Amino acid sequence: MTAKVPTNIITGFLGVGKTTSILNLLRTKPSDEKWAVLVNEFGEIGIDGAMMSEQGALIKEVPGGCMCCTAGVPMSVGINALLRQKPDRLLIEPTGLGHPKQVIATLTSEQYLPYVDLKATIALVDPRNLRNEKYISNQNFNDQLGSAEVIIGNKVDECDVDDIDAFNDWVTDQSPSKIFHKLVSRGQLPLEILDIERLVPEQVDARDAHHHHHAEMEPQFELDPKQPYVRRENQGQGYFSCGWLFGAEFAFGFDELFSLFSDLKAERIKAVVNTDRGCYAFNVSQGVVSVNEMSLEGFESRIELIDSQLMPWQQLEDILVKLAGINR
Incomplete structure (x- = not known):
């Protein structure tokens, strides 16, 4: 360079x-x-x-x-x-x-x-x-x-x-x-x-890292071809997160998913999901659901919730699995 x-x-x-x-x-x-x-x-x-x-x-x-x-x-x-x-x-x-x-x-x-x-x-x-x-x-x-x-x-x-x-x-x-x-x-x-140029404040020692128990060397993962979906959880700093990755072959009902996100009380919800209307990005903040159509095709659906309280993840997973039409 x-x-x-x-x-x-x-x-x-x-x-x-x-x-x-x-x-x-x-x-x-x-x-x-x-x-x-x-x-x-x-x-x-x-x-x-x-x-x-x-x-x-x-x-x-x-x-x-x-x-x-x-x-x-x-x-x-x-x-x-x-x-x-x-x-x-x-x-x-x-x-x-x-x-x-x-x-x-x-x-x-x-x-x-x-x-x-x-x-x-x-x-x-x-x-x-x-x-x-x-x-x-x-x-x-x-x-x-x-x-x-x-x-x-x-x-x-x-x-x-x-x-x-x-x-x-x-x-x-x-x-x-x-x-x-x-x-x-x-x-x-x-x-x-x-x-805009930055100010140069007092030096920050990179060795004084703030550590949490959830830190990992390489947290990225892929969905196994034999798995219809996978779930991952995280917690730290007083917050809990739970996310799901669904295979590209599954499509959610748009109206049902919108209603679910509207009813959930999580502080933050993000999703990019294949629906019966196409691929959409959902963004929920302070109880307001915003939706944007995307041009992605053959994309694995991703859903993530973050809240300061531990939520009933398994109950929510059961609902998502049903909306995706997955038989377990």
């Missing part, structure tokens, strides 16, 4: 719209540029990468926990694989439960200094969460915002005046001041923020 690759970390808590924002950036990128995206998800079933693959980006997924745990071998393997393809830009989306300082420490280490030009870290926040004790008392939530030079208040179309005031007050109170902040809706990030 003859030039460093401009790189941005795009962070933010669960359900804030990171994936939607990256999809919008990919749609508006210069047509002559090749971008790469490293996606890290708390759950064991990779879903965000499936949504991004339609935009022609180079995708590498690191599922199975927060990136502070996977900032070792899996993260390095993923970054190296993407850099070998000589992208014009690299975007990194840590899980909504991740610690961005540890990712920054890895990217600014001697290993990547010749290859990565780390730009400003961008943190998305739902302004409504800045008035919610559940979020403002969460250390990860605060770490993500504290590590970023650029703050984007997303979902402004769903906010009221008090939410906007809370966002503006929060930005005003920050020391050191943030380089840039903006209120947007539906993840419409201005492309130019990717070129």
